Amino acid sequence: xxxxxxxxxxxxxxxxxxxxxxxxxxxxxxxxxxxxxxxxxxxxxxxxxxxxxxxxxxxxxxxxxxxxxxxxxxxxxxxxxxxxxxxxxxxxxxxxxxxxxx
Amino acid sequence: xxxxxxxxxxxxxxxxxxxxxxxxxxxxxxxxxxxxxxxxxxxxxxxxxxxxxxxxxxxxxxxxxxxxxxxxxxxxxxxxxxxxxxxxxxxxxxxxxxxxxxxxxxxxxxxxxxxxxxxxxxxxxxxxxxxxxxxxxxxxxxxxxxxxxxxxxxxxxxxxxxxxxxxxxxxxxxxxxxxxxxxxxxxxxxxxxxxxxxxxxxxxxxxxxxxxxxxxxxxxxxxxxxxxxxxxxxxxxxxxxxxxxxxx
Numbered sequence: 546x547x548x549x550x551x552x553x554x555x556x557x558x559x560x561x562x563x564x565x566x567x568x569x570x571x572x573x574x575x576x577x578x579x580x581x582x583x584x585x586x587x588x589x590x591x592x593x594x595x596x597x598x599x600x601x602x603x604x605x606x607x608x609x610x611x612x613x614x615x616x617x618x619x620x621x622x623x624x625x626x627x628x629x630x631x632x633x634x635x636x637x638x639x640x641x642x643x644x645x646x647x
Numbered sequence: 648x649x650x651x652x653x654x655x656x657x658x659x660x661x662x663x664x665x666x667x668x669x670x671x672x673x674x675x676x677x678x679x680x681x682x683x684x685x686x687x688x689x690x691x692x693x694x695x696x697x698x699x700x701x702x703x704x705x706x707x708x709x710x711x712x713x714x715x716x717x718x719x720x721x722x723x724x725x726x727x728x729x730x731x732x733x734x735x736x737x738x739x740x741x742x743x744x745x746x747x748x749x750x751x752x753x754x755x756x757x758x759x760x761x762x763x764x765x766x767x768x769x770x771x772x773x774x775x776x777x778x779x780x781x782x783x784x785x786x787x788x789x790x791x792x793x794x795x796x797x798x799x800x801x802x803x804x805x806x807x808x809x810x811x812x813x814x815x816x817x818x819x820x821x822x823x824x825x826x827x828x829x830x831x832x833x834x835x836x837x838x839x840x841x842x843x844x845x846x847x848x849x850x851x852x853x854x855x856x857x858x859x860x861x862x863x864x865x866x867x868x869x870x871x872x873x874x875x876x877x878x879x880x881x882x883x884x885x886x887x888x889x890x891x892x893x894x895x
Contacts, residue, residue, distance in 0.1 A: 546719050548692055552699050554719075555709065555726050559702045562730035564756035567737040567744055574742055581871030585739035586768055587835050588842040588866025589732065590826035592859040593761060595843030596850040597819045603851050611816050618820050622827040628769070631824040632667050636817050643813030 614638045654779040661783020664770065668762045669791035671817040674809055676795020679706055681803030683796070686714040690800035697796040701757065701789060704729045704856065732859035735867070736764045743768075743776035751778060758785030762818070765825045772828055838869045 574582075598611055618635035625631065641647040676697060683693035688710065696706055705726045712722050736759060744752050758781075766784050767776075774780075799806060809815050830836045842862040849858035 546713070548688075551709070551719055551722065552696060554723055555696075555702075555705060556699045558723060558726050559700055559705060559730050559733075560757055562727075562733040563737060563759040564753060565737060566734055567741055567756050567759070568747075568749070568752045569738070569741040569745075571745065574745075577871055577874045579742060580874040581867045582739045582742060583875065584835070584838060584866040584870025585735050585863045586764075586866075587826075587829050587839050587870075588862040588864070589736060589739075589761075589859060590765070590822055590829060591839045591842035591866070592732075592846035592850075592862035593822045594819055594826060595847045596858065597815075599847045600850045605847075605851065610813070611819065614816060615819065615823055618823045619827060622824055628821075628824040629667060631827075632817075632820045635820045635823070636814075639813035639816040639820075643811065 610639055610642050657777050657779035658783040661780040661785075662787045663783075664766055665763075665784040665787040667817070668766065668821055669787045671814070671821075672762070672788055672791035673795035673798065674806070674814060675703065676792045677799035677803070677806045678809060679703070679710070680796040680799020681806055682707070682799075683710045684800050684803060686710040688713070690797070693800050694793060694797050697793045701792065702726075702730065702760070703792070729856040731856055732761075732863065733759060735860060735863035736761075738867075739863075740764065740768070743771045746776060747778065755781055755785065758789060760788065762821070763788055765822055769825045769828060832875070834869070834873060834875075838866050842866050 594615075598608065598615060600606060614635040617638055618631045621631040621634050622628070638647070679697070680690075680693050683696070683706075684690070688696070696709070700706055700709075708725050708729060709722050712725065737756070740759070744755070747755070755778075763781075763785055767781055770776075770780060826839070830839055842865055845865060846858045846862040849861055853861075
């Protein structure tokens with residue numbers, strides 16, 4: 546296989562998917578449209594988070610440690626509103642359990 | 648001079664906000680580099696893929712398929728499927744990119760990854776979309792991905808297994824912390840849970856990536872059919888810019 550053309554075509558396909566809707570005409574952005582667009586991150590984040598917790602290699606999984614860490618992450622966010630702290634505490638918890646310290 | 652300092656300051660804030668994800672990018676880039684060598688690519692071929700393609704999901708799939716001697720078209724179709732989520736990410740960012748020129752949007756589009764999307768979107772909740780900030784986040788993540796790939800190709804045998812250390816959770820943790828700010832009403836929380844359950848179900852059935860597209864479309868439908876009266880034009884004024892900088 547010609548890697549040069551593979552890279553070129555993969556780059557083009559990836560770029561076009563990113564660029565396609567990044568600038569919309571102003572008149573498309575009605576209040577209703579803006580409301581719909583503001584909900585897209587809710588769906589995207591849900592689709593990034595939930596499968597990483599409940600699915601692996603196209604199989605349903607139950608992973609208590611990441612689930613507890615996720616709850617901790619949201620609790621720390623609720624109290625501190627600090628993304629770095631929530632990220633660090635919850636990830637730290639998973640790492641400590643994984644290496645057997647906790 | 649002040650303008651230049653302000654741009655530099657915003658660029659630095661972008662670098663700082665991207666730091667935790669950049670650290671994860673280095674590690675996962677190293678895993679990619681190591682796997683790419685195993686799939687038969689040279690060090691430079693692996694790094695070139697990270698420079699020009701710059702899409703973790705597509706790259707991991709491609710080297711796995713290269714190792715299995717898959718054809719070019721199969722790899723390209725997989726790339727398209729994995730990238731469908733970017734259509735909706737771009738769509739939801741479009742109100743914030745209205746202030747940029749055609750050339751700037753065209754340049755910034757290259758850097759739209761899941762993590763760049765999450766970090767910059769969080770910033771836009773309170774501040775205008777500013778080019779130096781987006782560049783700070785984008786360049787640090789891209790650089791981290793390229794450096795990670797190179798490290799993986801030269802020192803792959805010493806890279807710790809992220810799964811054994813639990814570091815696979817790093818992206819989930821960051822997405823969760825940033826998703827928290829999106830959950831501002833019961834309808835949004837309900838949509839979040841509904842889309843999450845749907846995404847898990849679909850991820851068991853569909854090729855990678857499509858569940859993100861469908862979950863995003865469902866969420867868009869909820870927001871479109873039940874308009875949120877609190878949604879306003881993103882803050883793009885000089886006053887908002889003058890508030891200063893804020894970490895993610």
